[in-house]
Amino acid sequence: MSLGDHDENGVSRRKVLECMTWAGTGVLWTLSGGVPRSLGLVDAARAAEQPAPGLTFLQISDSHVGFDKPANPNATGTLEEAVNRIKAMPVKPAFMIHTGDISHLSKAAEFDDADRIISQSRLDVHYVPGEHDFLDEDVKLYKERYGKGTRGSGWYSFDANGVHFVGLVNVVDLKAGGLGNLGAEQLAWLEQDLKGRSKSTPIVVFAHIPLWTVYPQWGWGTEDGGRALDSLKGFGSVTVLNGHIHQVMQKVEGNVTFHTARSTAFPQPAPGTAPSPGPMKVEDARLRSLLGIASIDFKVGDERLAIIDTPLAG
Amino acid sequence: MIQPVLRGAGLAAVLLVCATPLRAETIKVTIDNFTFTPTEVTVKVGDTVTWTNHDDIPHTVVSAGKYRSKTLDTDDSFSFTFAAAGDYKYFCSLHPHMTGLVKVE
Numbered sequence: 348m349s350l351g352d353h354d355e356n357g358v359s360r361r362k363v364l365e366c367m368t369w370a371g372t373g374v375l376w377t378l379s380g381g382v383p384r385s386l387g388l389v390d391a392a393r394a395a396e397q398p399a400p401g402l403t404f405l406q407i408s409d410s411h412v413g414f415d416k417p418a419n420p421n422a423t424g425t426l427e428e429a430v431n432r433i434k435a436m437p438v439k440p441a442f443m444i445h446t447g448d449i450s451h452l453s454k455a456a457e458f459d460d461a462d463r464i465i466s467q468s469r470l471d472v473h474y475v476p477g478e479h480d481f482l483d484e485d486v487k488l489y490k491e492r493y494g495k496g497t498r499g500s501g502w503y504s505f506d507a508n509g510v511h512f513v514g515l516v517n518v519v520d521l522k523a524g525g526l527g528n529l530g531a532e533q534l535a536w537l538e539q540d541l542k543g544r545s546k547s548t549p550i551v552v553f554a555h556i557p558l559w560t561v562y563p564q565w566g567w568g569t570e571d572g573g574r575a576l577d578s579l580k581g582f583g584s585v586t587v588l589n590g591h592i593h594q595v596m597q598k599v600e601g602n603v604t605f606h607t608a609r610s611t612a613f614p615q616p617a618p619g620t621a622p623s624p625g626p627m628k629v630e631d632a633r634l635r636s637l638l639g640i641a642s643i644d645f646k647v648g649d650e651r652l653a654i655i656d657t658p659l660a661g
Numbered sequence: 662m663i664q665p666v667l668r669g670a671g672l673a674a675v676l677l678v679c680a681t682p683l684r685a686e687t688i689k690v691t692i693d694n695f696t697f698t699p700t701e702v703t704v705k706v707g708d709t710v711t712w713t714n715h716d717d718i719p720h721t722v723v724s725a726g727k728y729r730s731k732t733l734d735t736d737d738s739f740s741f742t743f744a745a746a747g748d749y750k751y752f753c754s755l756h757p758h759m760t761g762l763v764k765v766e
């Protein structure tokens with residue numbers, strides 16, 4: 348499948364929203380003139396054969412190393428499987444981002460195991476923490492390992508191939524009854540970080556909990572996420588990547604594309620379809636179709652963006 | 662004279678009852694499906710509330726400025742004995758949409 352197979356005026360916003368999907372072998376998205384369009388389901392293997400773009404990077408999320416309950420008694424094993432898929436990719440991604448919940452209980456041994464497995468990908472990894480990585484009393488372990496050179500509880504930004512990446516932390520100082528939280532200090536930093544940047548700079552923001560309100564009844568959203576998005580107004584291409592909800596979900600709002608990644612550990616139910624957002628036990632044969640990784644391609648200049656979700660098994 | 666002795670004993674018994682309630686109870690709250698059950702409990706001063714997490718996901722029990730559990734993994738418990746009357750709102754610091762209330766009378 349090539350991008351040229353599709354006419355420019357083909358896909359309505361309604362159609363784009365219909366493409367929010369939980370399943371399939373992968374969804375390829377392109378950003379054209381600021382309007383994201385779904386190119387529909389693609390075969391993962393063929394998607395991997397797309398011509399090398401300007402920048403390809405990977406997203407991995409919610410490894411929960413240490414989790415051993417019925418939903419997946421071997422979360423370490425499925426993380427290894429994910430890393431093996433990464434090692435086998437025909438085009439080596441520039442780097443990887445991990446959108447949190449590296450560990451299940453913030454134990455040193457869990458972080459050790461995660462590092463040992465993830466390092467086998469031989470990729471640079473940029474981390475943000477999930478709430479499961481901040482369970483030790485004084486939140487030392489995450490910061491010591493992954494927080495070097497970051498600010499506050501672990502936020503930072505960097506540039507790659509003309510794309511500006513911003514890693515945010517929305518899992519600290521959570522208020523009773525509320526959602527995820529960024530806090531005034533981080534929001535002020537973000538505004539400064541974006542100030543003066545050309546509006547044509549593609550921006551990728553990544554955080555653990557969705558910045559958009561997916562399902563507040565389950566805490567799936569960020570209380571002050573709207574203020575972060577205010578700072579991103581005016582940029583032609585903004586992509587927001589997160590984990591936390593362990594399923595693929597996509598939303599397009601103006602120039603902003605929101606995308607959640609699968610977990611490598613266990614699936615969670617679609618909003619409102621279960622009594623709680625807890626780990627979802629599925630038939631063993633189905634588990635690997637609900638776990639996976641995402642690769643993101645940019646064609647800078649073309650303002651194109653494609654996100655390919657690859658499950659561990661079809 | 663017998664009366665004053667009896668009076669004194671009666672007063673001592675009353676003081677004893679007030680200082681150490683005879684029937685301090687332990688009230689159980691469970692965590693299932695990201696919910697504190699029951700969400701609201703009413704207890705007496707001196708009673709203990711024990712929270713037990715039955716989920717496969719860790720939770721905490723935090724009442725701002727009053728008490729704070731460690732992270733409760735599956736089947737872990739946390740207990741707190743309430744020494745003063747009042748309304749103790751609490752929540753899970755990992756999943757803040759989870760809230761509960763202990764009313765101490």
Ligand SMILES: [Cu+2]
Pocket residue numbers: 719720721753754755756759
């Ligand atoms: Cu919780």
